[in-house]
């Protein structure tokens with residue numbers, strides 16, 4: 001006699017198998033809302049040819065980019081610029097990040113920049129070490145600049161009540177909030193929200209692509225996203241969008257509401273409020289663009305609306321009394337003051353910041369980009385992703 005009574009184990013197992021087969025059949029037979037064709041391929045690639053993808057005309061021969069120099073001509077929609085845009089690749093890093101910085105830069109060069117030769121700017125609140133400069137200079141293809149952040153752009157302002165700030169940090173630390181006890185993380189979030197684009201090395205440029213140490217670019221980028229942004233009047237580009245931790249931004253939304261009540265003139269006619277709120281602006285649904293990847297127009301951050309917005313937020317001290325991140329601050333600013341038509345989901349750029357990856361969901365884009373990521377593991381339709389909300393904004 002077998003010591004294991006067969007029926008006690010096999011029946012539940014069989015039930016699970018039958019239920020799984022039944023569910024899978026229903027899933028395979030039911031037309032997917034995005035794609036009426038039911039096939040295994042449509043499960044891996046739920047989207048085909050998006051009307052919002054970068055048009056093929058932008059996949060131009062990068063050879064004419066040989067001449068260094070920013071484009072100053074007036075853009076004509078649909079006519080690709082054949083010269084480099086007024087743009088830089090930008091990384092904030094510490095000397096101790098050197099290995100991961102060199103790796104990110106190398107991937108960016110291999111996947112994109114070796115054909116385009118955009119300059120790099122590296123910023124650090126301390127002077128960059130010779131070692132950092134040597135390692136990074138060895139992997140860049142274009143000009144490279146290393147800069148130190150002015151103290152007044154980085155450190156906690158003197159008007160912040162340090163007793164209160166310390167109490168709040170300690171409380172968040174006790175509650176296990178990620179980076180809840182960190183002062184340097186707060187400095188970084190405030191710097192990224194309102195200062196990086198004022199740095200003398202960055203001020204000469206209009207567009208930037210933010211690159212962090214330790215990230216991965218999973219597809220070839222055979223088009224110039226800066227040229228696309230410039231010609232199509234785009235302000236902000238993203239690849240991953242998700243929910244913020246409520247605990248880190250408890251009074252951010254009420255502060256935003258106060259600001260737009262005082263300044264309704266800054267809210268764009270085509271604002272993407274419905275991306276941020278499910279009830280017309282009463283509550284924030286916590287959706288934001290994950291700002292460790294950004295391709296954006298700094299003239300927007302430098303402009304009147306966002307400058308007034310940042311100064312207003314900063315004066316409330318929430319970067320230090322709470323732990324406001326640059327991701328919700330940029331996202332709210334772009335969604336409300338630039339508007340939905342000026343925000344681009346760069347679906348064709350495969351991007352990984354552990355633990356999340358955006359991998360193109362369109363088979364043609366995935367193949368064209370020779371992507372090394374797996375579309376079915378993309379974060380796009382993870383339960384924690386806000387992309388379904390962005391799809392609604394795009395009318396998909």
Ligand SMILES: *[C@@H]1O[C@H](CO)[C@@H](O)[C@H](O)[C@H]1NC(C)=O
Pocket residue numbers: 161162163164167
């Ligand atoms: C600073 O914060 C502490 C703790 O919240 C408070 O007791 C104190 O009155 C504050 N000081 C000033 C000058 O507002």
Ligand SMILES: *[C@@H]1O[C@H](CO)[C@@H](O)[C@H](O)[C@H]1NC(C)=O
Pocket residue numbers: 070071072086203204205206299
């Ligand atoms: C590039 O953009 C910056 C910021 O808008 C501007 O100050 C600068 O003059 C531009 N450079 C060129 C060559 O157009």
Ligand SMILES: *[C@@H]1O[C@H](CO)[C@@H](O)[C@H](O)[C@H]1NC(C)=O
Pocket residue numbers: 233
């Ligand atoms: C770009 O957007 C701005 C603001 O929405 C608008 O004033 C301008 O006319 C647009 N330009 C083009 C070329 O569409």
